[in-house]
Amino acid sequence: MKRIAEQEAHAGLAMGDHDDRARADFAFTLRNRVTSTWMPGTRTIFDRRAAGAFEKRHGRRPQSPADIRAAMDADPWYRFYLSARRASQEMIWEAVIPPAGRLGRVPMPGAPKGSLRLDPEVQAPAYVGAIDIHCMPGGYLADRGEGDTGAGAVYDRGVYLYMSGLMGGLNDAVGQLAARFLMARLPEFAPRRILDMGCGVGHATLPWASAFPAAEVTGIDVGAALLRHAHVRAESLDVAVHFVQANAERTPFPDGHFDLVTSSIMLHETSLRGLPAILAESRRLLAPGGVMLHVDQPRFDDDPWATFLQENETHYNNEPFWRRYRHLDLEAEARAAGFGRVELATLRADVVRQSQNNAADDPKAGARGFLALLAFRDD
Secondary structure, X not given: OOOOOOOOOOOOOOOOOHXXXXXXXXXXXXXXXXXXXXXXXXXXXXXXXXXXXXXXXXXXXXXXXXXXXXXXXXXXXXXXXXXXXXXXXXXXXXXXXXXXXXXXOOOOOOOOOOEEEOOOOOOOOHHHHOOOHHHXXXXXXXXXXOOOOHHHHHHXXXXXXXXXXXXXXXXXXXXXXXXXXXXXXXXXXXXXXXXEEOOOOOOOOHHHHHHOOOOEEEEEEOOHHHHHHHHHHHHHOOOOOEEEEOEOOEOOOOOOOEEEEEEEOOHHHOOOOHHHHHHHHHHHHEEEEEXXXXXXXXXXXXXXXXXXXXXXXXXXXXXXOHXXXXXXXXXXXXXXXXXXXXXXXXXXXXXXXXXXXXXXXXXXXXXXXXXXXEXXXXX
């Protein structure tokens, strides 16, 4: 059985005992087989069998993503593939939940460099709490009370296994990529205060602290257990970040408080009402001369097959807003939020270490690059 490289150690990492690691290895190996070996077979099935069967039924070749889905859903091999893919993901969660549950309250290592501020009055948006995004049991808001880091520990370890370690030992490849892009695009930019929205456990937050060591970095999220884990993780890694429980649509910070407002892989998980509110809040929070940078999934409008693959996340992986996000005019949304100068850029995922098959088959691997929404407050 293929052995996964170990995730980089930090306080609160739910590695578990020998049996826990064996279960995680098995889940990883199965998922890797599904995505790297069986997934390419879906195109073969489409070309050799499903497309022809669709044409016989409808009198035309499948052209749109909806046509492709109708053709593939009727094929038994594809249904087997979907079942195996879903089962492998559920096995990942089942492998990491027990060791995460045994962690208990993780002691803070040494004198804190950053801080943690929780607010039980914060109301999470319905689009975060109504479903278990990624089918993660309990979702982002699972919380067993004071000191609980379970949801964060499950997500931290689970994402590493789900991505086959391709996002790096700290799951921070997207944050690194975003920081490098901004530093290259604006070499003179030196933010004093940085806000990372929807920070989760801080995977993409910590790279900003490394990129701009003189800046005060704050990460916000609505999940208390996520933030407790994020704080323990950051302190263990000797990075100063201030974590605050807050809704990105309505934050507690004053106008013009930040020079950079950013997020990583958050927008596609927000509703069509939530996204404009987040952009408007980003604008409010920026000081004159400030920059907004939201990095998220690419859009595959020019490729029906790639769009079909990407929309599997909506159909089978509790990502209900991803499909609609894909059709949004993000430039227009940013201008409606008050930004005059807006740019879209494709960030090539050169920091993501991928096998050829994973790069081709898994939209979440960022094979075609991530989409960066860059906007400036020039007034």
